[in-house]
Amino acid sequence: MAQRFTVAPIFSNHMVLQRDKEIRVWGEGKDNDVITVSLEGQTVSVIVKEQKWMAILPSRKAGGPARLNITCEDEMVEYTDILIGDVWLAGGQSNMELQLVNSKDGKRAVEEANYPNIRIYNSLQQSFLDENALEAERNNAWHICNSSTDYDAVANITAVGYYFAKELNQELDVPIGIVGCNWGGTSASAWISKEYLEKDSDTRIYLEDYEEAMKKYASVDDYDKAREQNIVDYDRWKKISDKLYQERPDIVWGEVLEIAGECPYPEPLGPKSPFRACGLYETMLSRIVPLSLKGFIYYQGESDDHRPTTYAKLLTMLIDQWRHDFKDYELPFLFVQLPMYIPRGEVDHKHWPVIREAQMKVHKTIKNTGLAVALDLGEFNNIHPLDKESVGNRLALQALFHVYGKDINPYGPIFKSLLRQENEIVLEFNNAEDGLVLDGDEVNGFEVAGDNEVFVKATARIEADKIIVKADEIENPMHVRYQWTNFDKVSIFNKNGLPLAPFRSNEL
Incomplete structure (x- = not known):
């Protein structure tokens, strides 16, 4: 027998709900059914309209554990071990995505992690939504940050997000939830809606890139075939390049291309590509909207260096979109200024300084933002510098100053x-x-x-x-x-x- 209602997959056992704000709980159901949501003595009932429902519970102080019950007639869903604290969304590309276990001293950090008041939710990386993706999403869940009971969850948490949460949890003594929503190699345009990108000619070009790419294919089936062939080609190319780097660690990129051939990455731009404009906004970000949040931490910009003069406008648009979607135009947005980086053998085109300048401009002009300067944390020939503890701690300094009102100075000169x-x-x-x-x-x-x-x-x-x-x-x-x-x-x-x-x- 089919369920009468469902709850958004972001809700599960062990989650953190945002303190001191209205708590939004939502899902789908049958029109005119009554959904009742209860959280430790607070109860709200709502009617399903157009197959959707949303209950808004009054704010609560930090604490827990608590139980969250959702009922409709004789059906009930119950979530246990719920904490009330601060929930931060960790967005961006690969330097936010980089897992704790793969960061500097990461294996030791994972083994030592035992923070029951830090909870982890990793949004599934899905570039298109088919039934397999939706089923995986339904089986996704929050995890307790304790490697002795859930090693994989701790190992795979965003390293930046982990160190950020650890510092806040220790300084504030309140539960911290980290919602990872990130994907390596992505432009900020992937995390913004079509409606927003269309507003400006400078950002509309990201939509035009997609439209131009799709002209190569007579049909979506042709695109699918090209994408499948690309997966085969990239796997072959990567085996060759990995062997080259293993045999000659100092080999330059140009030589790799001469020997292995042109790198077939990224995959063809199309309706299943994670790199298409608006794509991950639709398949990842919108799936957790409008969860009540404390704010955002964000590390991105590397994949927009081909249009550095547009980046300030693009980032401003992203901040506006996310605040709008999460229903709070005051939400703090704390982000990382790009560190030093250049590949071995590459000419310095000086495009990263323009991105860094754009990031500083956005910080100075958009309210409730904080900028963690990471210039000194880069590594030569490594676009993924491994010292994520310093990055997370600098973001935490921004939060403690701007968001929590601590008497500290989180800035360098x-x-x-x-x-x-x-x-x-x-x-x-x-x-x-x-x-x-x-x-x-x-x-x-x-x-x-x-x-x-x-x-x-x-x-x-x-x-x-x-x-x-x-x-x-x-x-x-x-x-x-x-x-x-x-x-x-x-x-x-x-x-x-x-x-x-x-x-x-x-x-x-």
């Missing part, structure tokens, strides 16, 4: 102003009141330019909380920029141990 005097420029910074700290023998990464904005390498020196820069060939320097590069050594910090954020004075 940020460019404030410049003073031109003769052939030098004196730079002043926020968050450097206690002085600047040099890691290494020399101050590096600075360039200056005259009116023509042609930058040349500059020498620099630290004087307490200021930096003085100059270049002999520029008699009248007008502009300065710092670490305007994809990769370089980072050497300037404040007394908090946080790095100077990259900048260019002629743009900011």
Whole structure:
């Protein structure tokens, strides 16, 4: 006999419900049926309309464990060991996706993880919704962060999200839930709806990319065949490239392509591709909307470096969309500024600095945002730097300051102003009141330019909380920029141990 109603798959035993906010519980059912939702003495009844229902329970203080009961006539679904605390959505691409077990000291961290008040929910990575995907989603569930009882769940949690949750749980002593909703290699456009992307010509181009790609195929069946062939081709190519890297760890990308052939990645853009605009918004993000949340943590931008000048607009749109969908325009959005990175043998095209600048702009212009500067945490030739503990901790600092009102400074130095005097420029910074700290023998990464904005390498020196820069060939320097590069050594910090954020004075 078919069930009279269902509950959204995000609800399960061991979950965390958001404290101090209305608690939304929803699902599907038969029109005009009455659904009753109860949470520890609080009960709400609603009528199913257009086969959907949503009950809104009043807010509760942190605590638990609790039971959540949903009934319709003689049918009941019960969830147990529910905690009331703070729920954070961990979004983005591969650097948010990177599992704890694969991060620096990850195996040790997994083995030591025993935090019963941290709970984990990983949204299933599904690029299209067929019955198999829906069945897998129904069987998905929340997990307790305890490796002795659920090793795989802890091992596969987002490493950034784990360290973020661990720090908050210890500092606040409230349950923390992490909802992982991320996929490696994805543009921000994959996580935004068609309705939003269509609003602006600069973002509409992501939809046009899809439309142009689909012109290659006479039918969806033709696309499916091309996609299946790509899976075979990529598997063959990866076996060759893996062997090359194993035999010659220092081999450059160009040589790999010469030997293995052109890399057949990503898969063809089409209705089953996770990289299509709007795709993961439809198949992943919308599946957990409108769960009551405390906020978002986000690490992404690498896959939008082909259109870096559009990124500020794209990220702003994503923040607006997510806040709208989760029904709270005040939701904190804390995100990571891209670290240093360049592949071995690649020319520095200086597109990552534009992404970093866009991220800083969004932080400065959009309310309730926090930016974790990670410039110093990158690794040469590794787009997935392994020190995710520092990233998670820096996001936690942003949360403790911006969201929880702690009296701390979560920022490294940020460019404030410049003073031109003769052939030098004196730079002043926020968050450097206690002085600047040099890691290494020399101050590096600075360039200056005259009116023509042609930058040349500059020498620099630290004087307490200021930096003085100059270049002999520029008699009248007008502009300065710092670490305007994809990769370089980072050497300037404040007394908090946080790095100077990259900048260019002629743009900011």
